[in-house]
Amino acid sequence: MKLSTTPIILFGESIMPGENKTINVEIARLHTTTKLNMPIIVRRSKYEGPIVLFSAGIHGDEINGVEIVRQLIRKKINKPKKGTVICIPIINVYGFINKSREFPDGRDLNRMFPGSKTGSLASQFAFYILAEIMPIVQYAVDFHAGGASRFNAPQIRISHNNSDLKGLADVFNAPFTLYSRNIVGSFRNSSERMDVKMLLFEGGKSLDINKSVTNEGVNGAERLLSHLDMLNAKLDVTVQPSNTIYIEKSGWIRAKCSGLLHDHNTIGTFVKKGTVLAIITDPYGKFERKVTAPNAGYIINANHSPIVYEGDAIYHLSNALDSEEGE
Known part of the structure; x- marks a missing residue:
């Protein structure tokens, strides 16, 4: 040297x-x-x-x-x-x-x-x-x-x-x-x-x-x-x-309704199409709606907020179609 x-x-x-x-x-x-x-x-x-x-x-x-x-x-x-x-x-x-x-x-x-x-x-x-x-x-x-x-x-x-x-x-x-x-x-x-x-x-x-x-x-x-x-x-x-x-394409899964988000802790894992990632409920016990993976891929980001609104980005999944989040 x-x-x-x-x-x-x-x-x-x-x-x-x-x-x-x-x-x-x-x-x-x-x-x-x-x-x-x-x-x-x-x-x-x-x-x-x-x-x-x-x-x-x-x-x-x-x-x-x-x-x-x-x-x-x-x-x-x-x-x-x-x-x-x-x-x-x-x-x-x-x-x-x-x-x-x-x-x-x-x-x-x-x-x-x-x-x-x-x-x-x-x-x-x-x-x-x-x-x-x-x-x-x-x-x-x-x-x-x-x-x-x-x-x-x-x-x-x-x-x-x-x-x-x-x-x-x-x-x-x-x-x-x-x-x-x-x-x-x-x-x-x-x-x-x-x-x-x-x-x-x-x-x-x-x-x-x-x-x-x-x-x-x-x-x-x-x-x-x-x-x-x-x-x-x-x-x-x-x-x-x-x-x-390496991930070439990825995108967001968005909430289809507002409510309480119950995450199933899939961050960092590979999931199959149809895997239940979370459940969104109302506060009053009237409904429970599943959030499922639209395709197979890796969950590289998860929303940890207990409350979400319709349209909120809740999971970032590889090979999805929605636009990528900026840094």
Whole structure:
């Protein structure tokens, strides 16, 4: 391995080879004038190598991703044998404080990229992330969770016709890998335009921490770093042939009536056509209506809300016909 001599510059601060630094970025204060920082944790090896970003909390209520990145730091998985690992556990600090998906301006940060230096608060955040961080990054994993009480089975999402990302998805080896179009305004879309190889991880639901999902995220990150020859030699990683299930097409099963949803816990499993996934009842004991699978496939998302309205998305099933949910 070759020793590195070149500093990395982030938000005007220099990080030398072998140095560990936390950069507290303040873009705007709270309305009380209280300072609010976005900590960026940087760990550099003395040796040259890739720069990898692990980020979470782009939606402030998706805290399972925050827990994954926290564990990467706590377990020193972010201490690379070579190269640099950048961790941002919480991008949307404002939303995290308020347990909210959006920024205080009501905007979804993951629809604001590439942003503007003089735009809304969310737009400014998007601008500075792309301008200050992403130009030096080669690989990234952005961790998300399902919104609105919808629980995602652990999955990686990648764009179609990208062999590099498919290879990385094989290495990460989540239970599922979905081919998913890049959404205009998303972090993933802008990052790929900058030639950053980004995997988007989805797992769990908002305002919840799930141990199984967390383990999938942490283990996948370890496998990715091992593949890049960056994983600290003191850490053990399970290297195994990829058995991730690739899903080309998927869609939503929607509630055909309003009522109480009694889920049969099929998340992550393969179901046959006609399998009863749930029962919807009224509160007064007058009716019970079955929710059945319209085709065979994997249940990759389930609505955990106890109350649903007619037309609500309740199950995401592979090979279904309805449109796919955005990240």
